[in-house]
Amino acid sequence: MTEPGDIINTGLRGVPVASTRICLVDGKAGKLVYRGYNITELAENATFEEVAYLLLFEHLPPEKELADFKAQLTQKTPLPGQLVAALKTRPANALPMDILQACVPMLANHDPEAGDLSREKATDTAIGLIARFPAIMAAWHRIRNGLEPLAPKPELGHAANFLFMLTGETPDPETAKFMDTCLVLHAEHSFNASTFSARQVASSRAHMYAAAAAGVGSLSGELHGGANARVMQMLLDIGALDRVDNYVESRLKAGEKVMGMGHAVYKNGDPRAAILAPMSRQMGEKTGNLKWYELGEAVRKKAAEVFRELKGAEIYPNVDFYSATTYYAMGIPIDLFTPVFAISRISGWCAHVIEEQFAGAAPKPALYRPASEYVGEYCGPEECEFVPMEKRPS
Numbered sequence: 035m036t037e038p039g040d041i042i043n044t045g046l047r048g049v050p051v052a053s054t055r056i057c058l059v060d061g062k063a064g065k066l067v068y069r070g071y072n073i074t075e076l077a078e079n080a081t082f083e084e085v086a087y088l089l090l091f092e093h094l095p096p097e098k099e100l101a102d103f104k105a106q107l108t109q110k111t112p113l114p115g116q117l118v119a120a121l122k123t124r125p126a127n128a129l130p131m132d133i134l135q136a137c138v139p140m141l142a143n144h145d146p147e148a149g150d151l152s153r154e155k156a157t158d159t160a161i162g163l164i165a166r167f168p169a170i171m172a173a174w175h176r177i178r179n180g181l182e183p184l185a186p187k188p189e190l191g192h193a194a195n196f197l198f199m200l201t202g203e204t205p206d207p208e209t210a211k212f213m214d215t216c217l218v219l220h221a222e223h224s225f226n227a228s229t230f231s232a233r234q235v236a237s238s239r240a241h242m243y244a245a246a247a248a249g250v251g252s253l254s255g256e257l258h259g260g261a262n263a264r265v266m267q268m269l270l271d272i273g274a275l276d277r278v279d280n281y282v283e284s285r286l287k288a289g290e291k292v293m294g295m296g297h298a299v300y301k302n303g304d305p306r307a308a309i310l311a312p313m314s315r316q317m318g319e320k321t322g323n324l325k326w327y328e329l330g331e332a333v334r335k336k337a338a339e340v341f342r343e344l345k346g347a348e349i350y351p352n353v354d355f356y357s358a359t360t361y362y363a364m365g366i367p368i369d370l371f372t373p374v375f376a377i378s379r380i381s382g383w384c385a386h387v388i389e390e391q392f393a394g395a396a397p398k399p400a401l402y403r404p405a406s407e408y409v410g411e412y413c414g415p416e417e418c419e420f421v422p423m424e425k426r427p428s
């Protein structure tokens with residue numbers, strides 16, 4: 035309950051609700067840091083497996099620990115047969131993010147220790163979820179196309195294996211590297227909506243699977259991870275450079291959003307977009323089709339110009355803007371763009387669940403329970419008197 039004069043922070047923008055050692059998002063400086071390491075350094079030098087390890091275990095892995103971690107990922111990747119059988123009963127037009135979200139509690143069903151709330155178990159479940167998210171999405175894509183799921187190849191890295199399990203072809207090293215970098219860039223982002231959802235569920239001491247399923251649901255929305263698919267749909271709708279100005283102007287003037295632009299925290303640009311932009315161009319060059327990169331650039335410039343005119347402020351592309359054209363050039367189906375985000379972000383969610391439940395920095399995490407202002411009805415000055423069914427107006 036609120037008191038008169040209380041300020042209502044819809045969206046909790048800028049309201050600190052926890053301390054975290056996992057990630058710094060510095061909106062003013064346009065800086066992103068995972069456990070002390072700048073994202074630019076990580077994108078250039080680290081693999082997704084190293085980053086996932088860093089997020090979960092709080093340090094970069096020495097060689098042997100990384101080898102063990104990769105072996106655990108490979109060992110945990112195969113899906114329970116009954117889960118694959120269940121996927122075969124789903125309608126082919128089911129949304130992939132719904133499929134992914136539904137599979138998370140199914141994995142819990144097949145884990146006899148799901149209810150073990152120890153830190154060791156949470157870490158083990160985390161590795162299992164990181165291993166299986168790509169397997170679930172690749173299996174689902176093949177099943178909906180009438181194909182059998184594929185087992186991973188132990189000699190491939192996480193990113194390359196996802197592409198292999200999806201397409202049945204081992205990706206070329208450059209494409210595999212780009213996908214790996216995309217996974218590094220999407221792994222973590224402090225208290226974004228999906229991570230907050232996962233932490234909020236974990237704060238009730240629910241298990242890792244319950245928190246991860248909440249994360250998937252939150253990420254699916256078009257204002258969050260779902261924006262990458264919406265960016266590509268927008269570019270396809272526009273279709274040609276000479277239609278960009280009209281499309282962007284009419285959208286912004288009607289008070290509608292240009293997807294992939296703007297950010298709740300970065301007001302001077304998203305550092306991940308700066309890394310992804312050249313990757314999107316290079317993937318376009320590699321496939322001999324720069325059309326979507328160039329169309330994106332035209333949208334970005336026009337949106338910034340019209341936004342400045344309308345609001346007197348700058349707007350920049352976010353991580354979802356260039357990942358869209360990068361994935362499209364890689365041949366990833368549009369409805370799998372957001373699942374690719376989830377395949378990476380599961381590592382951040384898991385690190386946050388562990389922090390929330392076992393490793394919180396001071397002040398110690400608490401069950402999330404914000405307040406709300408009641409603006410509903412009373413019947414006069416008092417609560418309403420209960421009306422029996424026969425006396426209610428029809």
Ligand SMILES: CC(=O)SCCNC(=O)CCNC(=O)[C@H](O)C(C)(C)COP(=O)(O)OP(=O)(O)OC[C@H]1O[C@@H](n2cnc3c(N)ncnc32)[C@H](O)[C@@H]1OP(=O)(O)O
Nearest residue numbers: 256257258259261290291292293294295296297298352354
């Ligand atoms: C991984 C991620 O989740 S990154 C974000 C992915 N989402 C998108 O790309 C969807 C498009 N972008 C947006 O909707 C927004 O930029 C958000 C929700 C991400 C962040 O919004 P915020 O900056 O926190 O706040 P807010 O919604 O108040 O934006 C400020 C103003 O800019 C406008 N604005 C922000 N982004 C956009 C946009 N992409 N297109 C048009 N207008 C926009 C808002 O409508 C608002 O206008 P108003 O003051 O007249 O109401």
Ligand SMILES: O=C([O-])CC(=O)C(=O)O
Nearest residue numbers: 222223225226227298353
């Ligand atoms: O932090 C946010 O609000 C959204 C975001 O960029 C992310 O989750 O990667």
